Amino acid sequence: PAGRRIHKLIWVYKLKRDGTAKARLCVQGSSLESGIDYDQVFSAALRYSSARTLFAFAARHSCRVRSFDLVAAYLQGKFVEGEVVYCHMPPGYPQLDADGQEMIARVDKPIYGIQQAGRRLQRMLFAWLKDQGFSSLDDSDPCVFTREHTDGELLKIGVYVDNMQIVHSVPLGADGRGPRGCAYNAFVDALSRDWEVTDEGPMDDLLGIEVDYLPNGSIKLHQTSYINKLVERFLPDGPLPRTQRNSLPYSSDFLKHIADALALPPGTYPELVTPMQQRTGSLMYAATSTRPDIAFVVHSLCKCLQRPTPELLREIDHVLSYLARLPSAGLTYSRESSSLRAFADASWEVAHSTSGWVVLWQSAALSWGSRKQNSIALSTCEAEIIALSEGAKDVVYTRKFLRGLGEPQSQPTPLATDSQSARDVSYNPEHHDRMKHVQRRHFFVRDMVESFELEVPFVRTLDNLADFLTKPVKSASQFHYLRKIIMNEPEP
Numbered sequence: 001p002a003g004r005r006i007h008k009l010i011w012v013y014k015l016k017r018d019g020t021a022k023a024r025l026c027v028q029g030s031s032l033e034s035g036i037d038y039d040q041v042f043s044a045a046l047r048y049s050s051a052r053t054l055f056a057f058a059a060r061h062s063c064r065v066r067s068f069d070l071v072a073a074y075l076q077g078k079f080v081e082g083e084v085v086y087c088h089m090p091p092g093y094p095q096l097d098a099d100g101q102e103m104i105a106r107v108d109k110p111i112y113g114i115q116q117a118g119r120r121l122q123r124m125l126f127a128w129l130k131d132q133g134f135s136s137l138d139d140s141d142p143c144v145f146t147r148e149h150t151d152g153e154l155l156k157i158g159v160y161v162d163n164m165q166i167v168h169s170v171p172l173g174a175d176g177r178g179p180r181g182c183a184y185n186a187f188v189d190a191l192s193r194d195w196e197v198t199d200e201g202p203m204d205d206l207l208g209i210e211v212d213y214l215p216n217g218s219i220k221l222h223q224t225s226y227i228n229k230l231v232e233r234f235l236p237d238g239p240l241p242r243t244q245r246n247s248l249p250y251s252s253d254f255l256k257h258i259a260d261a262l263a264l265p266p267g268t269y270p271e272l273v274t275p276m277q278q279r280t281g282s283l284m285y286a287a288t289s290t291r292p293d294i295a296f297v298v299h300s301l302c303k304c305l306q307r308p309t310p311e312l313l314r315e316i317d318h319v320l321s322y323l324a325r326l327p328s329a330g331l332t333y334s335r336e337s338s339s340l341r342a343f344a345d346a347s348w349e350v351a352h353s354t355s356g357w358v359v360l361w362q363s364a365a366l367s368w369g370s371r372k373q374n375s376i377a378l379s380t381c382e383a384e385i386i387a388l389s390e391g392a393k394d395v396v397y398t399r400k401f402l403r404g405l406g407e408p409q410s411q412p413t414p415l416a417t418d419s420q421s422a423r424d425v426s427y428n429p430e431h432h433d434r435m436k437h438v439q440r441r442h443f444f445v446r447d448m449v450e451s452f453e454l455e456v457p458f459v460r461t462l463d464n465l466a467d468f469l470t471k472p473v474k475s476a477s478q479f480h481y482l483r484k485i486i487m488n489e490p491e492p
Contacts, residue, residue, distance in 0.1 A: 003036070004036065004086055005031065005033065005036075005037075005086070006086050006087060006088055006104060007027055007028055007031050007032065007037075007085060007086065007087045007088070008027075008028040008031065008087065008088055009025055009026070009027060009028070009087045009088060009089070009090045009091070009105065010025075010026055010027075010028050010091070010113070011023055011024070011025060011026075011090070011091060011092075012024045012025075012026050012112070024112055025090055025111070025112075026111065026112040026113035027085060027087060027107065027111060027112070027113035027114050028113060029113040029114060029115050032085070032114065032115050037085055037114075037115070038083070038114070038115040038116040039116070040116065040119060041115045041116045041118075041119055042119060043118040043119040043121070043122040043161075044122065044141075044142050044143050045143065045160055045161060046141065046143040046144070046158045046159060046160040046165070047141055047143075048288060048289055049366055049367040049398070050140075050141040050143065050144055050158060050401065051158055051160070051165060051206060051209075052221065052331065052333075052366050052367075053361070053366050053398070053401060053402070053405070054144070054156060054158050054165055054167050054405075055211065055219045055221060055333055056219070056333040056361055056362040056364070056366065057156065057167060057362075057405055057407065058167045058219060058333075059217060059218055059219040059333040059334060059335050059362055060333075060335065060337060060362050060407075061154055061169060062169070062217055062335060063154055063167050063168060063169045064167075064168060064171075064172070064202060064213070065165060065166065065167050065168075065202065065203040065211065065219075066166040066168060066172070066176075066199070066200075066201070066202060066203060067163065067164070067165065067166070067199075067200040067201065067202070067203035067204075067205075067206075068163070068164040068166060068188075068191065068197050068198065068199055068200065069162060069163055069164075069197065069198045069200055070121075070125075070162040070163075070164075070195060070196065070197055071196040071197065071198055072196070073121055073161065073162030074110050074111060074112050074114075074117040074118065074120075074121055074162075075109060075110070075111060076121060076124070076195060076196060077109070077110040077117060077120035077121035077123075077124050078109065078110070078120060078124060079108065079109060079110060079120060080120075083116070084106060084107065084108060085106075085107040085114060086104055086105070086106055086107070087104070087105045087106075087107055088102070088104065088105070089102065089103060089104075089105055090105075118161065121161075121162070122159075122161075125159065125195075126142070126159075128194060128195075129145050129157065129159075130145075132147070132187065132190060133147050134146065134147045134157065135147070137400075137401060137404035137405075139400055139404070140397060140400040140401040140404055141158075141401060143158060143159045143160065144156065144157070144158050144159075144401075144404070144405075145157040145158075145159070146404065146405060146406070147183070149183050152169075153168075153169055153170060153182060153183050153184070154167065154168065154169035155167070155168055155169075155183055155184060155187065156405060160206070160207065163206070164197075165203060165206065166184075168184045170182045170183075170184050172184075176188075176199050176201070207289075208223060208225075208226045208285070208289075209221050209222075209223055209289055209290060210222050210223060210224060210225060210330075214332070216334075216335065217334075217335035218332050218333060218334045218335055218488075219332070219333050220330050220331065220332045220333075221289075221290050221330050221331045221332075221333075222290055222328050222329065222330025222331075223285075223286055223289060223290050223291070223330065224327045224328045224330075226285070226286065227286060227323045227324070227327040228324075228327055230282050230283070230286075230320060230323070231320055231323065231324040231327070233282075234278075234279055234282075234316075234317075234320055235317060235320050235321065235324065238324070239320070239321035239324040239325060240317055240318060240321040247321075247322060247325070247476065248322070248472070248473065248476055248479055249293065249294050249297050249318065249319045249322040249323075250297050250315060250318060250319070250472055251314075251315060251318055252474075253311075254297070254300070254315060254472055255300075255471075255472060257309065257311040257312055257315055258300050258301075258303065258304060258312070260309065260311065261304040261307045261308065261309045261311070261312055262303060262304060262307060264307050264309070265307075266306040266307055267306070268307065268309070269308055269309060269310070272308035272309070272310070272313060273305075273306065273308055275308070275313060276301075276304070276305060276308035276312065276313065276316070277305050279313075279316045279320075280298065280301045280302060280305060280316065283298045283301070283316070283319060283320075284298055284302070286323070287299075290330045290331050291323075291329070291330075292358065292365050292368040292469070292483075292486055292487065293329070293468070293479075293483045293486070293487065294319055294322070294323070295356075295368055295369070295370045295469055296354075296356065296370045296468060296469050296470065296471070296472070297315075297319055298319070299354075299370040299371065299372075301315070301316065301319075303372070329483075329487060329489065330487065331364040331365060331487050331488065332363070332364055332487065332488040332489065332490065333361075333362040333363065333364050333488070334362055334363040334364075334488060336362075336363070338361065338362055338363055339361075339409065339411070339413075340359065340360070340361050340395070340398060340399065340402065340409050340413045341359075341360050341361075341413065341414050341415075341416075342357065342358065342359040342360065342391055342394070342395045342413060342414065342415045342416070342454075343357065343358050343391070343415070343416045343417075343459070343464050343465040343466040344356070344357040344384075344387045344388045344390070344391035344392075344415055344416070344417055344466050345357070345384070345387060345417070345418060345464050345466035345467050345469065345470050346373070346380070346383040346384045346386065346387035346419075346470055347383070347470040347471040348379070348380040348383040348384075349383075352372045352373050352374070352375075353372075353373045353383040353386070353387075354370065354371070354372055354373065354470045354471065355369070355370070355371050355372075355373055355383075355386060355387035355390045355391075355470070356368075356369065356370045356371075356387065356466040356467070356468075356469025356470035357369050357387060357390055357391030357394060357415075357466050357469070358391075358465055358466050358469065358486055359391070359394050359395055359398050360465075360486070361398070361402070363488040364486070364487055364488040365486050365487065366398060367394050367398065368466075368469060368486075369390065369391075369394070369469070370469040370470065371390065373386050373387075380419060380421070380422075381419060381421040381422050381425065384417055384419035384421070384422035385422045385425050385426065385445065387417075387466075387470075388415060388417055388422055388426060388445040388456065389444040389445045391415055391445075391466070392415060392444055392445040392448050392453075392454060393444065395413050395415055395448070395453070395454050396448060396453055396454075399413060399453060412449075412452050412453060412454050412455040413453065413454045413455070414454070414455055414456075414457050415445070415454045415455070415456055416456070416457050416458070416459040416463075416464065417456055417457075417458065417459070417464070418458070418459055418460060418461040418463075418464040418467075419458075420458055422456075423456050423457075423458050425446070426445050426446055426449055426456040427446065427449055427456070462478065465482055465485055465486050467482060468482050468483070
C-alpha cells in the first residue's frame with residue numbers, strides 16, 4: 001500500500017542455558033514507524049517485589065509454586081483489525097514471482113521484533129484469565145491474578161511476559177496433577193486447551209533468581225549461579241585476598257573514593273567507563289533482586305558511572321569479593337505468620353542526602369531502596385521525614401497488594417525511624433522553624449498516619465534495619481546483625 005515501508009526480517013541465534021541452540025526469525029523492529037506500523041506498545045511486567053511477595057505468601061500458607069511457560073509466546077497473540085507489517089523475505093529464503101520480481105512477506109500475526117507484540121499477547125492472556133474467573137490486582141500489580149474458591153483452595157498467578165508463576169495450595173503428584181475435582185486441575189486443563197504451554201514443574205528459577213523449598217516450609221530466594229558467573233567473569237583470579245567471609249562490601253575509604261570521583265570532570269578516565277558500567281550494571285540486578293546487603297554500595301557506585309577511577313574499580317572488586325564469599329546468601333521467607341513492618345532512615349549530607357527504607361513480611365524483606373534525595377535537606381529532621389515518606393509509599397503499595405491477595409492488614413503498619421523529631425513531625429506539624437520550607441509532598445507519611453495506614457514508632461539507631469541502606473556501617477558485627485534480620489539468614 002502507498003505510504004508503507006518494507007521492513008527487514010532478521011535471524012537471531014541463541015544458545016539456551018540447557019545448551020540448546022535456537023534460531024528465531026524476527027522483524028527488525030527499530031525501523032517500524034509509530035502511528036503507521038503500531039500505536040500503543042506498553043505491556044506491564046510482573047514486579048520483582050510482587051514475585052517475592054507471592055513466594056512469601058506461598059511460604060505462609062504452605063503452598064507450592066509451579067512454573068508454566070508459553071511456547072513461542074508472541075506468536076500466540078493476535079493483531080487488532082487493520083494492523084499488518086510488510087517485510088522483505090527472510091535472508092537465505094528469497095522468493096520471486098513469475099516476472100522475476102522479489103516477493104514481499106505480509107506479517108499478519110505478532111512475531112518477535114514487532115513493537116506491539118508483547119501488548120497483543122498480554123491483552124489476550126489477561127482477558128482469558130478474567131474469563132476463567134480470575135481478577136487482577138489492578139490497584140497494585142495488574143500482572144497478578146487471584147480467584148476465590150468456596151472450599152478454601154488457594155490459586156494465585158503472577159505473569160511475567162510468557163512465564164506464569166502459579167501459587168497453589170493442593171498437593172500435586174509426580175504427574176503434576178492435584179486431587180480429582182480440584183480447581184488447579186480445571187485451570188491447567190483449560191490453559192493447556194486454549195494455549196500452547198509447557199509445564200516446567202516446581203518453580204526453581206525465575207529470571208535468574210533461584211528458589212529453594214526448605215524442609216521447614218520456608219522458601220529461600222538467592223542468586224548463587226548468577227553471582228558465581230559474575231565472579232568468574234570479573235574476578236578471574238578469584239576474590240581479593242584480604243576480604244574475609246565476615247567482611248563488609250566496601251573498604252574503609254569508600255565514601256572518600258566516591259567523593260573524589262564526583263569531583264572529577266566526566267571522561268577523566270575514558271578507558272574505565274565501559275568496565276565501570278558493565279560491572280555496576282551487573283551488580284544492580286543482584287542488588288534489586290535478592291541482595292539488599294549491597295544496595296547502598298551499588299547505589300553509590302551508580303553516581304559515578306561517567307566518572308570512573310581506578311579506586312572505584314577496586315571498590316567494585318571489593319563488592320564482588322564480598323559476594324564471592326557469600327554467593328548463596330538470599331531472602332528466606334518463613335512459614336510462621338508475621339505482620340507487615342518497615343523501617344526508614346536517612347544520612348544527612350551537605351548536598352543531597354540518602355534515603356533508605358525496607359519493608360518486611362514473613363521474616364524477610366519484600367522491598368527496599370537506597371536513593372539520593374532530590375532536594376537539599378537543611379536538617380536531619382528534614383532528611384528523615386523525606387526518607388519516611390519514601391518508605392511510606394512502599395508500605396501503602398504493599399498493603400494494597402496483600403489486601404488483594406486476601407491478607408488485609410487489620411492494624412496500621414509500623415514504619416520505624418530513629419529520629420525523634422521526624423517521628424514528631426509525622427504526627428503533628430511541629431518544629432515549625434525547621435520544617436516551614438519543606439514541600440507538602442514530603443509529608444505524605446503524615447497523611448498515611450492520619451488515615452491509619454501506618455504508624456511511626458521510634459527505634460534506636462542500632463535497631464533501625466534501614467541504617468545500612470544509607471551509609472557505610474563501620475562495625476562488621478552491626479552490618480551482619482542487620483543483614484541477618486533483613487534477609488532472615490539461618491543460624492550457622
